[in-house]
Amino acid sequence: MAGRRAVVFYEWLMDSKLDLADAKTGNFINALDPKQCFSGPQAQSERHRVRDIVPGVRDFCPLVRRTARIVDYLSHQWRAEAQKATGQMHTDVLARATEFLLICGTHWLPLPAMTAGGRIHAIR
Numbered sequence: 001m002a003g004r005r006a007v008v009f010y011e012w013l014m015d016s017k018l019d020l021a022d023a024k025t026g027n028f029i030n031a032l033d034p035k036q037c038f039s040g041p042q043a044q045s046e047r048h049r050v051r052d053i054v055p056g057v058r059d060f061c062p063l064v065r066r067t068a069r070i071v072d073y074l075s076h077q078w079r080a081e082a083q084k085a086t087g088q089m090h091t092d093v094l095a096r097a098t099e100f101l102l103i104c105g106t107h108w109l110p111l112p113a114m115t116a117g118g119r120i121h122a123i124r
Contacts, residue, residue, distance in 0.1 A: 004023060004026075004029065004048050004049065004050050005031055005050060007020060007048055008031055008045060008048045008050045008052070009031070012052075012054075012058055013058060015058060022046070022047045022048075023047065023048055023049040025049075027049070028050065028051050029050055029051065030050070030051045030053055031050050031051060031052050032053055032054060032063075034053065034066075035066065036066055037063050037064060037065050037066055038055060038063075038064045038066055038070075039053035039054070039055055040053055040054055040055030041053070
């Protein structure tokens with residue numbers, strides 16, 4: 001199994017095909033262990049009989065180790081917490097805060113974003 005993975009990664013990283021026969025039998029295996037790292041969308045390599053779940057492309061592939069801290073963070077109910085906090089605010093205050101954050105976060109843009117009537121508009 002490790003040999004098929006090694007061939008997949010070698011060919012992927014070097015962008016060249018090794019002179020090896022295609023795998024004709026055997027179960028498909030994951031290129032990465034999804035219990036150890038976050039994976040991307042699945043594509044199957046028939047040549048290697050490996051599921052390519054690498055989260056990226058050869059030029060940029062951000063592998064993120066699956067840690068308890070990250071799993072806890074992702075399982076947190078952020079949306080419910082934000083809705084609870086903003087539900088207690090007056091809509092004008094929330095609109096001003098949103099506008100301020102958009103201006104500060106986009107000050108480097110030539111046309112800074114502004115909110116008006118609940119929609120984002122560019123100042124011209």
